[in-house]
Amino acid sequence: MTFDYDLFVIGGGSGGVRAARIAASEYGARVGLAEEDRMGGTCVIRGCVPKKLMIFASQAGAMAAESRGYGWAEASAGSFDWPAFHGKLARELDRLEGAYSGGLMGAGVQIHHQRARIRDAHTVELADGTRLSAKHILIAAGGRPQRPGIPGEELGMISDDLFTMEKLPASVLVVGGSFIACEFATILNGLGVRTTLAYRGDAVLRGFDGEMRRHATEQLRIVGVDLRLGVSPTRLDRDEAGIRASFDDGSSAVYEAVMFATGRAPYTAGLGLEEAGVKLGRKGEIIVDEWSQSSVPSIYAVGDVTDRVNLTPVAIREGHSFADTVFGAKPRKVDHSLFGAAVYLRPHELATIGLTEEQAETRATPSDVYVASFRPMRSLFGGSEARAVMKLIVDAETDKVLGCHIFGPEAGEMIQLVAIPMGMGATKAQFDAAIAVHPTLAEELVTMRKPNRRIGGTLSDKTRASA
Ligand SMILES: Cc1cc2nc3c(=O)[nH]c(=O)nc-3n(C[C@H](O)[C@H](O)[C@H](O)COP(=O)(O)OP(=O)(O)OC[C@H]3O[C@@H](n4cnc5c(N)ncnc54)[C@H](O)[C@@H]3O)c2cc1C
Numbered sequence: 001m002t003f004d005y006d007l008f009v010i011g012g013g014s015g016g017v018r019a020a021r022i023a024a025s026e027y028g029a030r031v032g033l034a035e036e037d038r039m040g041g042t043c044v045i046r047g048c049v050p051k052k053l054m055i056f057a058s059q060a061g062a063m064a065a066e067s068r069g070y071g072w073a074e075a076s077a078g079s080f081d082w083p084a085f086h087g088k089l090a091r092e093l094d095r096l097e098g099a100y101s102g103g104l105m106g107a108g109v110q111i112h113h114q115r116a117r118i119r120d121a122h123t124v125e126l127a128d129g130t131r132l133s134a135k136h137i138l139i140a141a142g143g144r145p146q147r148p149g150i151p152g153e154e155l156g157m158i159s160d161d162l163f164t165m166e167k168l169p170a171s172v173l174v175v176g177g178s179f180i181a182c183e184f185a186t187i188l189n190g191l192g193v194r195t196t197l198a199y200r201g202d203a204v205l206r207g208f209d210g211e212m213r214r215h216a217t218e219q220l221r222i223v224g225v226d227l228r229l230g231v232s233p234t235r236l237d238r239d240e241a242g243i244r245a246s247f248d249d250g251s252s253a254v255y256e257a258v259m260f261a262t263g264r265a266p267y268t269a270g271l272g273l274e275e276a277g278v279k280l281g282r283k284g285e286i287i288v289d290e291w292s293q294s295s296v297p298s299i300y301a302v303g304d305v306t307d308r309v310n311l312t313p314v315a316i317r318e319g320h321s322f323a324d325t326v327f328g329a330k331p332r333k334v335d336h337s338l339f340g341a342a343v344y345l346r347p348h349e350l351a352t353i354g355l356t357e358e359q360a361e362t363r364a365t366p367s368d369v370y371v372a373s374f375r376p377m378r379s380l381f382g383g384s385e386a387r388a389v390m391k392l393i394v395d396a397e398t399d400k401v402l403g404c405h406i407f408g409p410e411a412g413e414m415i416q417l418v419a420i421p422m423g424m425g426a427t428k429a430q431f432d433a434a435i436a437v438h439p440t441l442a443e444e445l446v447t448m449r450k451p452n453r454r455i456g457g458t459l460s461d462k463t464r465a466s467a
């Protein structure tokens, strides 16, 4: 049987673009790709990239304060010009979008700028009715922000809206306590917006190492975010002064804007998947095996649409591995058990890889926990109270480093480098064999001599804590 394409990709985001480009350029596949919105997907257009640029923009006040601590007595951030920043951001995203399209076209991929859906195991249908056949179909349709399902929720914004706002609100309520909520609260607060963050838990960033969560929570408070922990909004109403949010503790307050960061869900609705026999999970995610293959053998899926690890580099790795496996005769699985991640808070980021202390505590074998907590010389001299924290979780029997958690400036950059020895299975002794680079923050990672406590396993002895 002949097909129009060897591969048809639905979605021009992180995972889809990588898979399409590798299949076409490295393995000579005839590839078509459909994108219903802007090329580049969530990360480039309404995620990682504009978010990080906004994080940079939001730290001017803190940088001026630090400069004053270093003798620049008049240092001031001045006033923030949102339209100027926003215009420049739009041009940068246009440039990136062009680069993504150009890269694909250069590789010989045919781009269809419209929505696609599945008709059967080998057929997709475009919004204009065109039907195209492909030997393999890759779904890389990503995810979509979810509102929490409360009355009046349409009055609130979602993360996509941060990047298209015409003007900054004077006050905002951010709802949620994970990556997006914490980063957006950091951005808006840093840009001068009166920011409240409402989160139903008792510390932000559930799932991260508990000690690090407490530092991140405290930092949000210190930089001026009005943290409302243990509460959730129950309804929103339009009020003369703005949007009134009522909370489940009986309180209410008015904000100029409300932003929901209450999770994302795989974007599989209306794709024709179930009709084609593709099995979906509870959240609508495409169920795939370790090769990213769905229940229909010719249909694969990568990235957020599979709801495995929802990060750009993971989607890219899954897309690349799919292309290597299916078109390059180089079978390659993705190891989802070890990946680094960073939450871009300010002044200190939270970055992590491997097991948290809470996870290590449940292991049958004991682990040693090394913690260094200190005020870095840069902030100390600059007059800031900000503390940095480094933590290593080490298998007490094999000496293998199982987890690393860093709360500090540029922690994301540091964890990227720690990911290399950890991926190689390095031991604590091998970390320590590295001669420190001085004076740096990161030198703490190779100079922590004695464990602060031993946890998990039968040897558990929390009383040895000496911190
Ligand atoms: C605010 C925010 C900040 C983030 N920050 C980070 C970060 O700092 N670091 C990090 O690693 N990750 C971050 N992420 C997560 C990251 O953006 C995603 O994990 C990543 O983009 C997933 O890639 P993907 O290819 O699965 O999907 P996407 O990038 O979402 O791409 C899917 C594409 O498919 C298109 N599409 C969907 N359905 C169809 C259809 N039927 N027909 C045609 N086209 C379709 C969509 O328009 C979209 O362009 C962030 C996410 C958000 C929302």
Ligand SMILES: NC(=O)c1ccc[n+]([C@@H]2O[C@H](COP(=O)([O-])OP(=O)(O)OC[C@H]3O[C@@H](n4cnc5c(N)ncnc54)[C@H](O)[C@@H]3O)[C@@H](O)[C@H]2O)c1
Residues within 6 Å of the ligand: 148, 149, 175, 176, 177, 178, 179, 180, 181, 183, 199, 200, 232, 233, 261, 262, 263, 264, 309, 310, 311, 341, 342, 343, 344
């Ligand atoms: N720096 C980064 O790498 C980065 C940044 C942003 C997003 N991301 C990725 O995007 C994914 C989605 O981000 P997210 O922040 O939406 O994560 P998430 O889905 O983990 O967070 C959802 C948050 O909303 C809260 N929530 C859910 N329903 C609620 C309700 N009804 N009422 C009140 N609160 C509610 C949850 O308790 C949680 O804190 C992340 O898992 C991450 O993989 C990564």
